[in-house]
Amino acid sequence: xxxxxxxxxxxxxxxxxxxxxxxxxxxxxxxxxxxxxxxxxxxxxxxxxxxxxxxxxxxxxxxxxxxxxxxxxxxxxxxxxxxxxxxxxxxxxxxxxxxxxxxxxxxxxxxxxxxxxxxxxxxxxxxxxxxxxxxxxxxxxxxxxxxxxxxxxxxxxxxxxxxxxxxxxxxxxxxxxxxxxxxxxxxxxxxxxxxxx
Numbered sequence: 283x284x285x286x287x288x289x290x291x292x293x294x295x296x297x298x299x300x301x302x303x304x305x306x307x308x309x310x311x312x313x314x315x316x317x318x319x320x321x322x323x324x325x326x327x328x329x330x331x332x333x334x335x336x337x338x339x340x341x342x343x344x345x346x347x348x349x350x351x352x353x354x355x356x357x358x359x360x361x362x363x364x365x366x367x368x369x370x371x372x373x374x375x376x377x378x379x380x381x382x383x384x385x386x387x388x389x390x391x392x393x394x395x396x397x398x399x400x401x402x403x404x405x406x407x408x409x410x411x412x413x414x415x416x417x418x419x420x421x422x423x424x425x426x427x428x429x430x431x432x433x434x435x436x437x438x439x440x441x442x443x444x445x446x447x448x449x450x451x452x453x454x455x456x457x458x459x460x461x462x463x464x465x466x467x468x469x470x471x472x473x474x475x476x477x478x479x
Contacts, residue, residue: 284401285309287328289319289345290363291337295386299332302390316340320348323355329401330359332384336368343371347378359400363388 286308290296296312303310311326313319317339319331331349333342340348346360361382364370370383382396 283307283309284329285311285326286397287319287322287326287331287333288312289314289316289332289337289342290334290386291315292334292365292386295334295363295365295388298386298388299393302388302393306394314338316342316345319345323349328358330361330397332361332363332397334368334386335362335364335370343374343378343380346375346380350379359403361396361400 286303288296288299288303288310290299290312291314293314296314300310300312311322311328313322316333316337319333319337320340331345333345335342337345342360342362346362349355349358349360359381360378361384362370362375362380363384363386365386375383381400384393384396
């Protein structure tokens with residue numbers, strides 16, 4: 283059974299990713315920030331890492347860079363993920379040697395089509411070398427560095443997929459909205475206080 287470390291700060295994206303992967307028989311360990319992802323690498327020993335480029339503390343790029351430059355982990359596959367408002371920095375993804383990129387919300391068929399070839403290569407390398415973290419140079423990546431995998435247009439619209447995209451968009455913009463509302467309330471309170479004196 284393949285073990286996947288899913289690093290995503292969005293609870294909704296995490297639940298969706300976990301559900302899809304668990305239904306396919308993967309073992310999933312989920313974390314909500316980049317620093318925790320790095321701390322869990324040694325005890326989880328993942329076969330593949332899904333890392334959000336917008337993670338707090340350490341970004342998906344930083345996680346990928348660390349993994350690819352760490353000799354016991356360097357052959358671990360890392361797929362970067364991003365929400366609807368996140369823009370992939372292709373140069374940075376190539377620099378850190380990402381094995382692929384997925385746009386959220388996760389669509390089951392695309393997620394599995396991306397991960398399964400990478401995991402098959404990982405297991406083939408294990409059988410050849412006897413070590414799950416060696417022989418990286420001999421393998422061709424299933425997905426080119428930082429390749430954007432376009433989602434096919436659905437024949438019909440899935441309410442749950444649309445809802446997931448809306449939730450991810452709201453989560454991404456919640457900080458700005460909160461700040462704008464706070465500023466407006468402060469201005470109104472200050473103005474009201476002046477008017478009453």
